Amino acid sequence: MLVHYNQTSDILYYEVLDIPLPELQCLKTLKVAFHHATKDEVVIHSIRLSKNSTISDVITDLKTKVELSNPDAELRLLEVFYHKIYKIFPPHEKIENINDQYWTLRAEEIPEEEKNLTAQDRLIHVYHFMKDPNQNQQIQNFGDPFLLVIREGETAAEVMDRVQKKLRVPNEEFAKWKVAFISMNRPEYLQDIDAVSARFQRRDVYGAWEQYLGLEHTDTTPKRSYAANQQRYNFN
Structure with missing residues (x-):
């Protein structure tokens, strides 16, 4: 465990999980940047759901965490890369294969x-x-x-x-x-x-x-x- 690419380290990093590992492996965690409709502040939220969940489930969960301009506001999820919008996620899309490591996931009010x-x-x-x-x-x-x-x-x-x-x-x-x-x-x-x-x-x-x-x-x-x-x- 301490040998990587023929280089040996004397430091081992570990993470304390808040749930059992088998349960965690069935979940998908997405980092979503919420852009408020009238404020310049952006809040990054970690959304953790079952891998079989959809974009609609992400938005439902996000609504419980963010401040909306009005209770009936509708949200959408965008994929942003190098200051361009490459995708508007449809509500039914599964989250399992979504990559938030290189692309920014941005949520905003419609x-x-x-x-x-x-x-x-x-x-x-x-x-x-x-x-x-x-x-x-x-x-x-x-x-x-x-x-x-x-x-x-x-x-x-x-x-x-x-x-x-x-x-x-x-x-x-x-x-x-x-x-x-x-x-x-x-x-x-x-x-x-x-x-x-x-x-x-x-x-x-x-x-x-x-x-x-x-x-x-x-x-x-x-x-x-x-x-x-x-x-x-x-x-x-």
Whole structure:
């Protein structure tokens, strides 16, 4: 036990379990970062359920642990990797094969505007980005990605007005932001009068993260406060 890759150690680490090992082996533990609807604080919760449980079971358990904006709020679970949303988990999916070691599992409330979408409405991905001058202006994403409803014919100016209110960005700072339609990592900057929905008509893209609305600005947003096990830690 003390020999690993032909190297010998004189330290043996162990963990004291709170339940018998056979019982623990039948369970799955997921670390879920809960993003509050109106606060910048993120609380990381450990959800431990049977391996046969579903995403719906995770959300039910999480609701007993988090502070909601209202008692009837609905939650969803997202898979986030390198500041992009790669998946919205369906409620019936089993949790047994979900990996939270490399991908971040993020839970959040579903905004009211997303609950009654029409055939003309689109739910798009919105990511923050900036260009790296040292790598031929290659795009680098940062910050917290999010989903946003865009209406048929809605202009870039109208969308950006809603984005500013959603993110609570001061006018002076927001005036420096640019908005672009990004496909395959290539930005196409939008003018105020451009219809955003017209850029999101293709249905044959591999994944939603390949086409998104990009917000170009410097990373001046304050670091979120993270809490785990009800003890707060700040991650820089």
